Amino acid sequence: MDWSIQEVAKFAGTTSRTLRHYGTIGLLEPSRVGHNGYRYYDEESLVRLQRILLLRELGLGLPAVAEVLENQRDQAAALRTHLAWLRQEQERLARQARAVESTIQQLEGGGQLMAQDMFDGFDHTQYKEEVEARWGAKAYADSDKWWRGLGTEGQQEWKGRVARLMDDWRAAAASGASPESDTAQTLAARHVEWLGSIPGTPGYPEGTAKAYVLGLADMYVADERFAANYGGADGAAYVRDALHAYAEREL
Amino acid sequence: MDWSIQEVAKFAGTTSRTLRHYGTIGLLEPSRVGHNGYRYYDEESLVRLQRILLLRELGLGLPAVAEVLENQRDQAAALRTHLAWLRQEQERLARQARAVESTIQQLEGGGQLMAQDMFDGFDHTQYKEEVEARWGAKAYADSDKWWRGLGTEGQQEWKGRVARLMDDWRAAAASGASPESDTAQTLAARHVEWLGSIPGTPGYPEGTAKAYVLGLADMYVADERFAANYGGADGAAYVRDALHAYAEREL
């Protein structure tokens, strides 16, 4: 007893094209092929098809499906791998959704569509050579180790933190508040504290903190890539001024 | 002031290939092209690039990105649409994950890879009394005989088929496609055909098919146990509407 391709397709709730596809990739062969080339499937192939479709509904890719069907042994293991993948994807979507939400809020608050992710610039492998040239290979290695040690979540948090700081700077600059205003000075304090949390500069040697901060502040203006993070040259100059004022007062 | 393609790519954390791609699809043109064909980008294009990348990270497709960037007006609306999409995807993944989990459990309980107990609702002995009350003892006996005659494999197939139908219904309802849409109408056709394959109702008497389908459709909504199969009252209502439309047109 066997059935034509259309019958099988209808019965199984799929299409003949799909069945042919499974045939060409060797996932499900017809049990019989007529002299005319017509495909026919028997009960056994129907059962296999059911399993294939089941696994497909669970979200497995065709290669994964094939693997599960061949290696009868560790089906559960394969499914667990898949499950982990699903959870990861869900996580990713959740993060995206949150990001979209906050972007919408920003837009509705009259904000512009900003480039928060200038901070993939903090995918710091990008700056490898430069860092090594300026501060040595060890500094880079340490930094790299630290970064990896954060884990994906930690990195996300870090990026988020940086993004918010940059965002606030841009907002402050745009608000017209002077670099000496409380707003800006509070930001400066946050900024300095943030700097301290970057490894390689933990607890500056006595008396060097001020010079360090002043130097960095100037670099923000001099280096376009940093300046861009603060909304261009004007923004960077604003940050520099605020940091200078803060350093003079507090450091 | 402008930069070469590599510089821009590094700075923005993307690749030159991507920039070229954006060029060919007209999403981001270089600000200048050298006599040698080299691409150069200025600040303005950099800003645009940042926005593009931001939107991409939020998960929008390139056409959607283009649209958002052109229609300055309803950016928020576009993002909200996207957000809805994200949530839907998340929902789908969550369902898949649950299904995978239960499948794993089954496997570890020594079970086979089958599309079994999603459809325990169709373990029809459950409905024995009700069927007998509504349609008589003979109807139930016939049905039971038919069911046993299917054999284990046949029952598996049957359950799988039902499962896919239900799943497709839920997906269609969630997709937002109207009950009159092609998608839903195709499903309705499948549903009616499926009904025909249930014994006890083979080849409806002349002219009763329409009434039969309409009656069933209404029952799906009225009876919670059926409604549950379609994702609750809303899902059942969707199925009912689709079946009504189909019955009016085709039966």
Add this chain to the structure above:
DNA sequence: CCTTGACCTTGACGCTGCGTCAACTTCTAC
């Protein structure tokens, strides 16, 4: 002047899982 080597170009295939023609051949029914 010539050679590296880095960087640029266009062109085109690859990947996922089928949907969707296109161009033909076969089977079924009247």
Add this chain to the structure above:
DNA sequence: GTAGAAGTTGACGCAGCGTCAAGGTCAAGG
């Protein structure tokens, strides 16, 4: 005998680039 349904094998399409391939351009050094 002929129409119409159903079957066949190609082959393109889609999303978003990654990844060669083959070759031009340019700055630096021998």
